Amino acid sequence: MPSALPIPADALDWRECPHCGQFCRLGPRRPGMVAECPRCAEPLWRMRQVNISFPLACATAALPFYLFALVAPFLEIEAYGRFSLARLDTGPAQLLAQGWGLVAALVFAVTLLAPAAKLAILLLVLGGRHVLPPRLLKLLFRWYLPLSPWAMIDVYLLGFLVAYTRLTGMATVHLDTALYALIGYMLAMAAADGSLDIEALWRKLDERGNHPHQHTEAGPIGCDFCGLLNHAEEGEPCRRCHTPLRHRKENSIARAWALVLAAALLYIPANLYPFMVVTQLARTQGYTIMHGIVELAQNGLWPLAFLVFFASITIPLIKLVLMVYLLVLTQLGRTDFLIARARAYRFIDFIGRWSMIDIFMVSILVALLRFGRFANVQANLGAMCFAAVVVLTIFAVSAFDPRLMWDALEQPEQAEA
Ligand SMILES: [Zn+2]
Ligand SMILES: [Zn+2]
Structure with a gap:
């Protein structure tokens, strides 16, 4: 669901946690570390x-x-x-x-x-x-x-x-x-x-x-397949992997x-x-x-x-x-x-x-x-x-x-x- 803070349209490092829907930012890559969702502890990125x-x-x-x-x-x-x-x-x-x-x-x-x-x-x-x-x-x-x-x-x-x-x-x-x-x-x-x-x-x-950034005013929506956060309407393809997006x-x-x-x-x-x-x-x-x-x-x-x-x-x-x-x-x-x-x-x-x-x-x-x-x-x-x-x-x-x-x-x- 749309969040209160602005999420940049081209941000590659934002995620919607696939297990709890929390929007969060992945930190920089630190080999050996696991970036977890701060709310439900789902591993978002195993580095x-x-x-x-x-x-x-x-x-x-x-x-x-x-x-x-x-x-x-x-x-x-x-x-x-x-x-x-x-x-x-x-x-x-x-x-x-x-x-x-x-x-x-x-x-x-x-x-x-x-x-x-x-x-x-x-x-x-x-x-x-x-x-x-x-x-x-x-x-x-x-x-x-x-x-x-x-x-x-x-x-x-x-x-x-x-x-x-x-x-x-x-x-x-x-x-x-x-x-x-x-x-x-x-x-x-x-x-x-x-x-x-x-x-x-x-x-x-x-x-x-990658595919052109979306410039719609639509709220952020995470891709279930590749994880990328898109600014798009439900049903539009993910700009990274082309899978139709859904909330x-x-x-x-x-x-x-x-x-x-x-x-x-x-x-x-x-x-x-x-x-x-x-x-x-x-x-x-x-x-x-x-x-x-x-x-x-x-x-x-x-x-x-x-x-x-x-x-x-x-x-x-x-x-x-x-x-x-x-x-x-x-x-x-x-x-x-x-x-x-x-x-x-x-x-x-x-x-x-x-x-x-x-x-x-x-x-x-x-x-x-x-x-x-x-x-x-x-x-x-x-x-x-x-x-x-x-x-x-x-x-x-x-x-x-x-x-x-x-x-x-x-x-x-x-x-x-
Ligand atoms: Zn979570
Ligand atoms: Zn995708």
């Missing part, structure tokens, strides 16, 4: 100590790892005189063959498409920042942050760990080379993420020509409620129906999420049992309860516990993707155990419902605009971060 060539080197190192993991198996098993192997693509292919196309599409998107897209954006923007057209660079780079949580190789590796422990009881298991490539990709991308100074890179891209996310409360309610309804069948059916030596047994956790615990694998319980039962429940709490308090216009509510929102935003562990485990098992009545794993309705719960809750969290919580206060003041 990294290394220059842009380091994340570029990390992304370049991640590329051969990723390409190798595309073509080579990461796990092989032998049981009843038969062999089978798992690559990144075998899980989605087998889920599709079993008739669970939506789950297959989700696993394919978050383990193959999103990691590839994230890597491609990094390589093109960092490597091509002096040669590619600035407009193309900015168009690519604005998707870097929104895409990042959907690239789930790190979560996939935890799913692999759970699948591996289940398989060791049923077959002879060999780790294969692509596993180390996946770990290499994850570490290289984590190093790139951790060393990339996003605001500094935006400013470098700005040096190659608040559209129909935020209604969309978040719809997604939360849909996820809450699906949470019930997700826990009641088996998420996989295991056939071993002509004996068939369905596993619900809870049944799978109990079996891990019975086998003495307590840390894994706890991990899966937390990821599959607790996290979705915490997300649903907290989202309802945040939505109700926001609709009532309450101004208490704002800092705690902001923290709660950041927590569920961060934690959501880790619920995918069980889905990844199923996608690995169905691809490996295909030995007919000797040993066979089929995905089931529970997996489909659970995948829907995870995706719907992630969408619900991103549909909710946390600035609406703070709008219940009076006009925000300005301050220096």
Whole structure:
């Protein structure tokens, strides 16, 4: 919302905090420091100590790892005189063959498409920042942050760990080379993420020509994608990244409620129906999420049992309860516990993707155990419902605009971060 103090029309260092709507000024760049919003403590600018060539080197190192993991198996098993192997693509292919196309599409998107897209954006923007057209660079780079949580190789590796422990009881298991490539990709991308100074890179891209400054009398409006503060009307494109500007996310409360309610309804069948059916030596047994956790615990694998319980039962429940709490308090216009509510929102935003562990485990098992009545794993309705719960809750969290919580206060003041 418009502020009382004048904000210069061409100021690159003003921000509208994306979490509370506070207008504030970023100080000068001090490598190693984090500029936080003075009101809600949201990090606005993580100033990294290394220059842009380091994340570029990390992304370049991640590329051969990723390409190798595309073509080579990461796990092989032998049981009843038969062999089978798992690559990144075998899980989605087998889920599709079993008739669970939506789950297959989700696993394919978050383990193959999103990691590839994230890597491609990094390589093109960092490597091509002096040669590619600035407009193309900015168009690519604005998707870097929104895409990042959907690239789930790190979560996939935890799913692999759970699948591996289940398989060791049923077959002879060999780790294969692509596993180390996946770990290499994850570490290289984590190093790139951790060393990339996003605001500094935006400013470098700005040096190659920005769009004309807006001279409208309209109030300041922050860009949700690149962070730049614009003087423009709602709906006009950001002068840096061309994304249409908006004061608040559209129909935020209604969309978040719809997604939360849909996820809450699906949470019930997700826990009641088996998420996989295991056939071993002509004996068939369905596993619900809870049944799978109990079996891990019975086998003495307590840390894994706890991990899966937390990821599959607790996290979705915490997300649903907290989202309802945040939505109700926001609709009532309450101004208490704002800092705690902001923290709660950041927590569920961060934690959501880790619920995918069980889905990844199923996608690995169905691809490996295909030995007919000797040993066979089929995905089931529970997996489909659970995948829907995870995706719907992630969408619900991103549909909710946390600035609406703070709008219940009076006009925000300005301050220096
Ligand atoms: Zn803030
Ligand atoms: Zn922008």
